[in-house]
Amino acid sequence: MAHPVRLLCLLAFFGSLHVAATSNERENDQQALLCFKSQLSGTVGTLSSWSSNTSMEFCSWHGVSCSEHSPRRVIALDLASEGITGTIPPCIANLTSLTRLQLANNSFRGSIPPELGLLSQLRILNLSMNSLEGTIPSELSSCSQLQALGLWNNSLRGEVPPALGQCVQLEEIDLSN
């Protein structure tokens, strides 16, 4: 028979492991948001709330939505038409609970990071109306939940990756212009 005190210690140990894991994920979400911001230039005035030195927690930052239940993870970034200039950094892939990434109608340039393929919960990816270059990464086919892909009005080139055919949830894809 397990000794009650030992059992209690064991429970406390696994309990603290769980707390450590979830607070790490939240710490990572905040780091990923600040990393994303650090790659932006131009008018980032709209993102002035994005700062680790305010008492405001990151779920209240402009354009950020979190899950209702603890641990509160970032599930959506809604930053369309914010006049943002910059590149989309790979660190955004650390927001592993992200379901919607809406960055349409800004001045994002550079290429689409293949790391976006790591966002396994992503349902909506909208990078339309920016100045993105390069090819469409075939890694996006790893976003198995992807329902809407908007890439219209950019400067992308090359072929549409055949692997996107694996995105069986895809309902809307706009690559015009």
Ligand SMILES: *[C@@H]1O[C@H](CO)[C@@H](O)[C@H](O)[C@H]1NC(C)=O
């Ligand atoms: C807090 O963050 C703001 C905006 O990012 C910055 O301008 C300010 O210098 C920071 N203050 C401190 C004490 O770090």
Ligand SMILES: *[C@@H]1O[C@H](CO)[C@@H](O)[C@H](O)[C@H]1NC(C)=O
């Ligand atoms: C794009 O953003 C600008 C402001 O940056 C806004 O005036 C315009 O209506 C937006 N266009 C669309 C199609 O959302």
Ligand SMILES: *[C@@H]1O[C@H](CO)[C@@H](O)[C@H](O)[C@H]1NC(C)=O
């Ligand atoms: C994601 O987070 C981990 C752990 O904090 C870090 O080591 C890694 O560099 C991050 N990845 C990116 C692409 O920033």
Ligand SMILES: *[C@@H]1O[C@H](CO)[C@@H](O)[C@H](O)[C@H]1NC(C)=O
């Ligand atoms: C992307 O966002 C633009 C601007 O908000 C919108 O017009 C368009 O329908 C969206 N496309 C997709 C595929 O979600």
Ligand SMILES: *[C@@H]1O[C@H](CO)[C@@H](O)[C@H](O)[C@H]1NC(C)=O
């Ligand atoms: C689409 O891009 C063209 C040039 O690349 C630009 O003239 C036009 O205003 C853009 N349309 C929208 C709705 O962003």
